Amino acid sequence: METYEVExxxxxKHLNQVIAIAEEQWQDIRKKNGExxxxxxxxxxxxxxxxxxxxxxxxxxxxxxxxxxxxxxxxAVSSQLSVLEQDENKMRALEKMMDSPYFARIDFQxxxxxxxxxIYIGRASLIDEKDVxxxxxxxxxxxASVFYRFGIGxxxxxxxxxxxxxxxxxxxxxxxxxxxxDYFFDADVQIMDEFLxxxxxxxxxxxxxAIVETIxxxxxxxxxxxxxxLMMVQGVAGSGKTSVALHRVAYLMYQGLSAKLSAHNIxxxxxxxxxxxxxxxxxxxxxxxxxxxxNFDDVLQTILPSLLIQKRHQLLEGLLTCDxxxxxxxxxxxxxxxxxxxxxxxxxRFIEDIPRKWLEFSDIDYDGTCIASRDLLKMTVLQxxxxxxxxxxxxxxxESIFKDIQKMRKAxxxxxxxxxxxxxxxxxxxxxxxxxxxxxxxTELAHRIQQFTKLDVYAYYKKLFSNLNxxxxxxxxxxxxxxxxxxxxxxxxxxxxxxxxxxxxxxxxFLQLRLYGFQYGKFIKQVVVDEAQDxxxxxxxxxxxxxxxxxxxxxxxxxxxxxxxxxxxxxxxxNKILDKKRSVLITMNKSFRCTNEILDFSKRFLQKESxxxxxxxxxxxxxxxxxxxxxxLDELLIKEIQLCRxxxxxxxxxxxxxERDAMAVYQRLKDRLEIRCINSDAIAxxxxxxxxPLYMAKGLEFDAVLLCDTDGEHYTTEADQQLLxxxxxxxxxxxxxxxxxxxxxxxx
Numbered sequence: 001m002e003t004y005e006v007e008x009x010x011x012x013k014h015l016n017q018v019i020a021i022a023e024e025q026w027q028d029i030r031k032k033n034g035e036x037x038x039x040x041x042x043x044x045x046x047x048x049x050x051x052x053x054x055x056x057x058x059x060x061x062x063x064x065x066x067x068x069x070x071x072x073x074x075x076a077v078s079s080q081l082s083v084l085e086q087d088e089n090k091m092r093a094l095e096k097m098m099d100s101p102y103f104a105r106i107d108f109q110x111x112x113x114x115x116x117x118x119i120y121i122g123r124a125s126l127i128d129e130k131d132v133x134x135x136x137x138x139x140x141x142x143x144a145s146v147f148y149r150f151g152i153g154x155x156x157x158x159x160x161x162x163x164x165x166x167x168x169x170x171x172x173x174x175x176x177x178x179x180x181x182d183y184f185f186d187a188d189v190q191i192m193d194e195f196l197x198x199x200x201x202x203x204x205x206x207x208x209x210a211i212v213e214t215i216x217x218x219x220x221x222x223x224x225x226x227x228x229x230l231m232m233v234q235g236v237a238g239s240g241k242t243s244v245a246l247h248r249v250a251y252l253m254y255q256g257l258s259a260k261l262s263a264h265n266i267x268x269x270x271x272x273x274x275x276x277x278x279x280x281x282x283x284x285x286x287x288x289x290x291x292x293x294x295n296f297d298d299v300l301q302t303i304l305p306s307l308l309i310q311k312r313h314q315l316l317e318g319l320l321t322c323d324x325x326x327x328x329x330x331x332x333x334x335x336x337x338x339x340x341x342x343x344x345x346x347x348x349r350f351i352e353d354i355p356r357k358w359l360e361f362s363d364i365d366y367d368g369t370c371i372a373s374r375d376l377l378k379m380t381v382l383q384x385x386x387x388x389x390x391x392x393x394x395x396x397x398x399e400s401i402f403k404d405i406q407k408m409r410k411a412x413x414x415x416x417x418x419x420x421x422x423x424x425x426x427x428x429x430x431x432x433x434x435x436x437x438x439x440x441x442x443t444e445l446a447h448r449i450q451q452f453t454k455l456d457v458y459a460y461y462k463k464l465f466s467n468l469n470x471x472x473x474x475x476x477x478x479x480x481x482x483x484x485x486x487x488x489x490x491x492x493x494x495x496x497x498x499x500x501x502x503x504x505x506x507x508x509x510f511l512q513l514r515l516y517g518f519q520y521g522k523f524i525k526q527v528v529v530d531e532a533q534d535x536x537x538x539x540x541x542x543x544x545x546x547x548x549x550x551x552x553x554x555x556x557x558x559x560x561x562x563x564x565x566x567x568x569x570x571x572x573x574x575n576k577i578l579d580k581k582r583s584v585l586i587t588m589n590k591s592f593r594c595t596n597e598i599l600d601f602s603k604r605f606l607q608k609e610s611x612x613x614x615x616x617x618x619x620x621x622x623x624x625x626x627x628x629x630x631x632x633l634d635e636l637l638i639k640e641i642q643l644c645r646x647x648x649x650x651x652x653x654x655x656x657x658x659e660r661d662a663m664a665v666y667q668r669l670k671d672r673l674e675i676r677c678i679n680s681d682a683i684a685x686x687x688x689x690x691x692x693p694l695y696m697a698k699g700l701e702f703d704a705v706l707l708c709d710t711d712g713e714h715y716t717t718e719a720d721q722q723l724l725x726x727x728x729x730x731x732x733x734x735x736x737x738x739x740x741x742x743x744x745x746x747x748x
Contacts, residue, residue, distance in 0.1 A: 238593025
């Protein structure tokens, strides 16, 4: 104990020294910032004075030099603003350091040295630029990897100049709050696990937090991987795969000059808007800009802005509320087929067929001369390089036609003027009237040309489904679903409506990209796809076309699909489609979220044997409660919520199978307690008591989960089993299930 007190005193003195250095740097920047603020305001004043009195005349030739001067003032303001923003970011980082500058220490003896060196590790680095002394190493630095990957003994890390070996003599972890060292412990594996266990026993945050203090060895390997162009992670519920992916993004934004990425080089594909908000704090907490996060509905809307496409939550709601078994099966088969490699091949054949069968070329006449026959136009398009998308080939053809017309326009204008002169009423407006006639001619001609050079993707997609015999000829040699005739007829009916089904939206987006290409992702160098198991092959085909040069981090869990089953070969299909030089699949089987009891209960809903491991945190055994009627069920739910409040749980999730069910429970309970319903149209955090459909809860976690309506009417199928697994694994500490009537047979 005496030794601990001595060490505590030494560590407290060191902490105070580091905080003092951080505070000194903060004061220096603040002082400089004040001076720069003054310069900035002066530059803005000069900009106003030099431009406000004459801005309307600046574009004249005589005022050119004034325009140059104004531009110089504007550049100065912009430059000073950039410096101010950088300083403000530094000050924010230093303020966080003054609260808690580091969380760990390793004593590392470099090979060839006789003494070990204490290395303090924090969320950001602290360097004295005068003598280049590093007081705190950023957790992403190469040397910091030793803390995550090694215990006491031999160790190494990979630096830019090569591998550095040495020996770890001490691993120490700190709890520092508001500049005060609460305690520390010297960490071996057992103590580190106990520390993590204690953290996991705390209440859930309403937003995902950074985990730099508790990154595990296998997680660190994923975060720091720079070798692979495609990183795929099969991670079970609660394994931390999303958090690891976000820390990987922060690591990529930290890397050296050649590999460093900025926020606009990265995009995250999230399952829904609620999840986007849930993860929004992680990167700013790590000192990085928030990266753009979109869901696939946003991607489709960007590709096809003029079309109304069904949202994914609408598809799921339609599937889960469908009471007709035949219609349900047909909907699932239609989605699976239209997002499959087989349908993608049919679309490719259809694209090849468009200029041969569906483009209605016409002779182009101008000034009494046929400048291009329909046969010549068709042959030109067919003989052009197929590597160029058809839509772009047709654009070039249109440009070529108008270039030929332009050469003839002077002679044509002369004839038009002569024609106008034959009408006495226009004798004083020959030039103007001839020009009007020329414009009318050009407009009509452009309309005729664009009938075969402008491709209406939606109209052509309808042509694909205009004749079943034609469709089957295109599909020769391709395996079609048994119910292809029903899928075909159902598609024809759906395409008559105002909203396009999601599976047809995916196909239309594929056609649009193949016919015209797209510049959406030319700056994107890293794509992170979360909940990847929800996507079909055509989703990844679209990503490959949108971001062909990007590296990918793909995260999923084959046990958490909703409308389709998946196996490990799912990742083989992704690998094949994205076609990267170097790829790897990593499995994360350990769950850190649920207690042993909750995880064991959840496993009963898995349809296949799994290797899911628990982090060995104990808690209450989940219970199943029966109510005689709906009123009794509501009373049980209210009582359970009250118990959760007494436990000081910050988040309680009432999870229902569908949005329709969630709204029904909300309407019954809203006047009896403080509760919020989170639906597809709302963006909200998960603080307090929330009701939401199960498919929106994926990726989230709650202190307590109450699964509502777990009766035989709601949960009977294999797909329902997966829903129950997803729902149960959202719970950190408490899980209970409630039903009226007949208990679901899936509960045993």
